[in-house]
Amino acid sequence: MRICVVGAGAIGGWVAARLALAGNKVMALTSRGPIDGISIEQAGEVQVATFDRFDGPADLLIVAVKATDLPSVAPTLGKHISSGTVVLPMLNGVPWWFVDGEPLRAVDPDGAIARAFPVNQVMGCVVHATCSRTALDCVRVNFVDKLIIGERDGSSSVRLARIEGVLADAGLRPDLTGNVRRAIWYKLWGNATINPLSALVRTTCDRILADPECRAWMLEGMGELAAVGAAIGCPIGERGEDRMAVTAKLGAFKTSMLQDVEAGRPIELEALLGAPREIAQRRDIVTPALDRLYAVTRLMAESSGLT
Numbered sequence: 001m002r003i004c005v006v007g008a009g010a011i012g013g014w015v016a017a018r019l020a021l022a023g024n025k026v027m028a029l030t031s032r033g034p035i036d037g038i039s040i041e042q043a044g045e046v047q048v049a050t051f052d053r054f055d056g057p058a059d060l061l062i063v064a065v066k067a068t069d070l071p072s073v074a075p076t077l078g079k080h081i082s083s084g085t086v087v088l089p090m091l092n093g094v095p096w097w098f099v100d101g102e103p104l105r106a107v108d109p110d111g112a113i114a115r116a117f118p119v120n121q122v123m124g125c126v127v128h129a130t131c132s133r134t135a136l137d138c139v140r141v142n143f144v145d146k147l148i149i150g151e152r153d154g155s156s157s158v159r160l161a162r163i164e165g166v167l168a169d170a171g172l173r174p175d176l177t178g179n180v181r182r183a184i185w186y187k188l189w190g191n192a193t194i195n196p197l198s199a200l201v202r203t204t205c206d207r208i209l210a211d212p213e214c215r216a217w218m219l220e221g222m223g224e225l226a227a228v229g230a231a232i233g234c235p236i237g238e239r240g241e242d243r244m245a246v247t248a249k250l251g252a253f254k255t256s257m258l259q260d261v262e263a264g265r266p267i268e269l270e271a272l273l274g275a276p277r278e279i280a281q282r283r284d285i286v287t288p289a290l291d292r293l294y295a296v297t298r299l300m301a302e303s304s305g306l307t
């Protein structure tokens, strides 16, 4: 299969490397252009993957740039997309296509992403894995649970089965779902409050989760996210306290947003909080806890040059 991975950083680099090592023709793009290879370290083993280059369309276009870069990156990808290309975004937060017929200006301000990717060719994906870059083209795979994938409308399809096969053969642990929107919302429910809070207080999750006031703020926000989810067909069937207990088991770790703050990179605030607020506002659902969290985190990001 001809695969183009746009954003061969931590997640994209891992996925591109595994797909190339499994024998696919993989082109890996970064902000520096196409790269020739990546070394990945997983479970103590280091492997070097080499990449191809091609000009025309890909069978599979994996998009793993940060959500903040997607509006400028998407319009540059036209030559890699034909009517047979499947577009598989691997980003955190709410994607631009999430609510049918409702453009999300928080993540796609002028509609550039929606114009670049034909919506019927887009599949949903949720990354349940953590990777980090130890050098520009070196990725460490810290933990892999699964890559949830599914058609946007929940249907099963030949192309979905084909993508699942390719990911499985590469050891990427695909997990097919009939409701990928719900899986996306569930991950969001777990990280949309703790990530911004961690970026504000600049400490590890164990300390945030041990603080009663932070917990109360998170629980209030998670309740609001659950209400929005229920209104758009993505109900949350779990208690906030139980989700926090799962995160607490991860110990003294830094969220991806805190890591972005510390590295001076733009934060994915619009994808995590801006978009859910936009969905809520259109439905007259009030979200005071999310609004407060969004406002202070946005101000922090603006005043620290992280936008």
Ligand SMILES: NC(=O)C1=CN([C@@H]2O[C@H](COP(=O)(O)OP(=O)(O)OC[C@H]3O[C@@H](n4cnc5c(N)ncnc54)[C@H](OP(=O)(O)O)[C@@H]3O)[C@@H](O)[C@H]2O)C=CC1
Pocket: 006, 007, 008, 009, 010, 011, 012, 029, 030, 031, 032, 064, 065, 066, 067, 069, 072, 073, 090, 091, 092, 127, 128, 129, 130, 131, 132, 133, 136, 256, 268
């Ligand atoms: N890291 C993790 O463990 C997890 C990340 N995610 C999500 O995955 C997404 C990607 O995150 P992550 O992999 O950590 O991010 P990284 O910063 O490691 O990777 C982003 C990649 O995008 C590339 N890029 C930036 N601009 C362009 C451009 N114009 N054209 C092509 N490529 C470009 C960067 O290039 P360059 O190499 O030159 O910098 C880099 O390779 C985010 O939404 C994140 O929240 C989800 C779960 C876990």
Ligand SMILES: CC(C)(CO)C(=O)C(=O)O
Pocket: 092, 190, 191, 194, 195, 247, 254, 255, 256, 257
């Ligand atoms: C906090 C965590 C690990 C999910 O709970 C996460 O998704 C992130 O760091 O972005």
